Amino acid sequence: MKKIVVAITGASGTIYGLRLLKALKANPAVQTHLIMTKWAWENLAIEHTGYTKQGVLDLADEVYNERNMGAAVASGSFLHDGMVIVPASMKTIASIATGMGDTLVGRAADVTLKERRPLLIVPRESPFNQIHLENMLKLSKMGVEIIPPIPAFYNNPQTIDDIINHNTMKLLDHLHIENQLSQRWQGINQAHQS
Structure with a gap:
């Protein structure tokens, strides 16, 4: 069974994590371990997620309080197959990039990095300033x-759900979890090109 850690922070876009x-x-072959921050819980109501x-x-199979630094996911000896922070606030990204580990999300991400397990971050901010970009580049260089x-628009999304599903498909792909949540690119039929 795969174990996936999911962290939902206070950035807009709680629905992506949900x-x-x-x-x-x-997926019966997956066990989830959820960390939701205080502001993620606030966004749950603000963003009318339903x-x-x-x-x-x-x-979730297991849920941890963001202040519980003794949680299973705070230790490198807790084996898991990847962590996804979705959506990720810039504060969370900065904390991870500097190794602060002052919340359970930051500590779990730090442990994921030190154990060289997959860490996926879904940043929700626009536009990015130089600090945001430097922090993300630093993390990208760490894998x-x-x-x-x-x-994406090649799949002709008709609803917001279509857009959210496409992003979720990408996350599952990067976690190596088979899925058919969204239409995949099939290529261009050369016969129809002028």
Whole structure:
């Protein structure tokens, strides 16, 4: 069974994290470990996600308080197959890039890095300033996969759900979890080009 750590921070776009949890929950071969920050819980209501607190808790196998520095995911001896921070606030990214580890999200990410396990970060900010870019570049050089939720249009999305599903598909792909959440690029038929 794969174990995936999912952290949802206070950046806008809580639905991206919830959709990932929902997709992982649907896979019986995956166990999820959720860390949700105080501001992520606030965004749950502000962004009208349609989820209640209990609905979110039901999506995860294990849930940790962001202040619980003694949680299983705070230790390198806790074996997992990857961590996804979705959405990731710039504060969280800065904390990880400087190794602060002052919250459970930061500590779990630090442990993921030191144990050389996959760490995926979905930054939710625009435009990026130089500090944001430098922090993401620093993390990228350490092997972190930076996957912003930028929509694709080759699949002709008709709804916001289509856009969210496409990003979730990418995250699952990078975690090496098979899925068919969104239409994949099939190439261009040369016969139709002028």
